[in-house]
Amino acid sequence: MTGALSTTVASGTSGLLAGIGASVLQVIGVAVGGPLLLGLMAKVRARAEGRRGAPVTQVLADLRKLVRKEAVRAHHTSVVSLLAPRVLVASSSVAVAMSPLLTTRPVAARGADLFAVVFLLLVGSVALALLGLDAGTAFGGMGSSRAMTVGAISEPALLVAVVALAVQSQTSNLPGLVTASLAHPGWLASPQRLLALVALVIVVIAETGRLPVDNPSTHLELTMIHEAMILECAGPDLALVTVGEAMRLGLLLGLLANLFFPWGVGVSGSLPGILGGMGALAAKTALVAALIAVVEVSTAKLRLFRVPELLAGAFVLGIVAVTTALVSR
């Protein structure tokens, strides 16, 4: 294991530059790819429902429109309304930059820790929840309350599922986890992996606000979770929140893809490797996103108080996965 990890640690200035380059490419790729994934999911849903649907690039076009508008803010808002969208984008970017999405050699690969990614996602969640409370409206606060309730149970499930992976690979270092998966293709069929995969899929659906946890296309304030928090965002602020959320989606789907199905990820850190990784990542995340969209068409939104039961199920699956990993080691 030590050997596998030490190969991922970039050495020298050229290695550092290559790492920075790879990370910048990852951030740009996910910032563009995330909205495309959102567009793809909407497209798949539309097709499955028998509609033609908007083009896949619709979210990007919306973003282009939003950044040109004025930033209208509500009365009573504080500096939080200014900061929160930026912090969301920044924390998502850092998490993307250090994750092994295109290559297993992003910048500072030694310190790229899976727990750190979980806590960086928490930064975004807290920023959004505070944003929802900042204007002092009924809907914003309701959205924050619901989002934190869902988050209070999905974060533990995420962390426990992550621990299951870390126990099996004996490290929580992200590049180390991916190289370990590459080295042991048989792990994919192990019970602890499958349990952790199911738990993670449920958590990803909750964290990205998809059905059956939250309905991203709802227009009724009373049923909103995520949308209620950002009701007061307009123009560039809304564009940043959308990008930040799309990056979280891209990151989570990308991690899901590379941790469980690592094939195609660039292990060399060279340009061809990174380009290959980009193709593989795009294909894998598009597939997962399409699958989620297909499931969404055929599911109804859960009652808010049934959501914790679903997430508690994911948490228990995670615990069982850790136990299985401990027993089978």
Next chain:
Amino acid sequence: MSATAYLGGLGTAGAAALLGAILPDRRRLLGAGVLAAVGCLAALVGAGEVLVSGRSFTVHVAAVLPLAGLDLRVDALGALFIVTTAAVGLAASCYAVGYGAHARPGRTATALQPAFLATMLLVPAAASVASFLVAWELMALTSLLAVLIEHRRPETRDAAQWYGAMTHIGAAAILLGLLLLATHAGGQGFAVIASHRRQLSAPLASVVFVLVLVGFASKAGAVPLHPWLPRAHPQAPGPISALMSGAMVNMGVYGILRVGRDLLGGGELWWWLVVAALGIVSAVFGALHAAASTDLKRLLAYSTVDNVGLVLIGLGGAGALVASGHRQLGDLLELAALFHMVNHALFKGCLFLGAGAVQHATGTRDLDRLGGLARRMPATAVVFGIGALAITGLPGLNGFASEWLLLQGLLHGFGTHSAVTEAVLLGGVATVAVTGGLTATAFVKALGVGFLGQPRSGDAAGGREVAASMVVGMALLAGGCVVLGVVPGVVLPVVDRAVAVVDHVVATVPARSAPPVRSGLGLDLAPLQGAVEPALLVMGMLAGIVAAWGLLRLVPRQAELRARRRTEAWGCGREVQTARMEITATSFAEPLQRVFADVLRPDRDVEVTHAAESRYFPEAITFHQRVDDAVERAVYRPVIGTVERWGNLARRVPNGSVHRYLAFGLAALVLILVVLA
């Protein structure tokens, strides 16, 4: 040098108490505050030198205590606790000057804070059973009196009764345990006890450990010995609550470490599994109640129970790993636990001072009546925000560093292949995960409902920024949170010295090959796998914020659209949003409370008054809800009820009749004679 600085600091803090008691009204606060701050600074320097150099010092003062004399010895373990206490004390002393400026506390109240502080600086230095017990009891008494400063309120008196009872039951258990230890180890000095511990039989050592654990865990506020904590900590004045939650609960942790690991040498596996189990229960219970609380200081107090639980999980896991022969892994976990304790002192001190500032400025600490304080008290909002985000564990602040270390310690502890230990460690991982989510909810509520939005009452609307000295006190601790969060690697080697103190005594376990964390700016567990660089994460996030700002500037926009416009918030077509429509802390916590209704068991009362004309038209609806402590209701209430009943029965016995008393005397005499015969 370090001894002089420490003793000087102790003396100065004592002198501050004296000054507070004798100076006239106007000078009293400033004199006591400045002197106490100087004393803390000196103690910080003295103990800090012990921690950095690793050289301990010993002082014996024969004149202070009759028969035994006062024995003091500051080693790295004690020094870590003294430094932590002194740091919180320094901030609280600055803060107290401004805090008391309006209320004009009396002589006793002014003298109590430095006195309480001095006793807490003394406890970790005590080096014999007699000195320790005296220091411990002084700490209990001064803190009890400090809780009673605002004694005119009935709930304060109730809290003090709970605290007084619990702390003395705990002190009695400690007294019994330590006396048992001293009689069987052939002396009362800690050094003598530590060198004779092999002669103790295992059952006796276990009895001693369980006794002191009861005492120390009740001081630390571990469930089920916690009910006094969420009562007493909120009822004390702002700086005192900060000292109690930031420094005094640590003394319980210190006691467990000193007696369990240092004096008894680590003992048996099950001791530490019990400690970890206490930690798991405390952390989950505290976090749940913090998430459901609507009283700002009560929320903070329950969060203290939660964090003490996390520390105990670390200590218990560490003790279990060392007891089963894994010193390297145990040390990592213990380092994580002690680092978390230091961090908790910083952010909880900061948060309690912030809550005190809110109460000082608005007259209330009920979150349902607060709101909109960020615009009225910007400095307090920033420092409270830093504390709240730190306790939530966001990268770049100190809570993240120690929670990450704790998770890594638990994760690496899985390598031991002992089923019971692994089960407890797994429980620890699950607990850290669950409390993380709940703590985020609790502190988003505290920060978001308390400081953002619109004021929910006239009190909150009238809030004004507090005095500069109070802001300085809070900012000191918030600054500590930032520094330890960005470059945690700088202080970890120092904390590791305290770990080494309790570690060297377990001779049966092979020595560790390297310190648990490599020195550097970030956290690097080499030779174990795992590293994270918080400084890089912070730099990345700052770069991201700047990049987002720069990219938005690059977008071509019409000039009039660049101006910031403010307008009404979206209200479903309604024109004006009032504070009455805003979400309250109660409603914010409602979904979570419903999810965990089985544990929290809220009491809910909805009364609907109908209009006289028709029962289909409600005239008024009143809603009451309170979340009582389930442990208190299930365990303590029946016990208290029984004691009260017996007490009332016993009251009938002495009815004032001299004949009856003479009969009692005769009966007792006969009984004694029968027994002796």
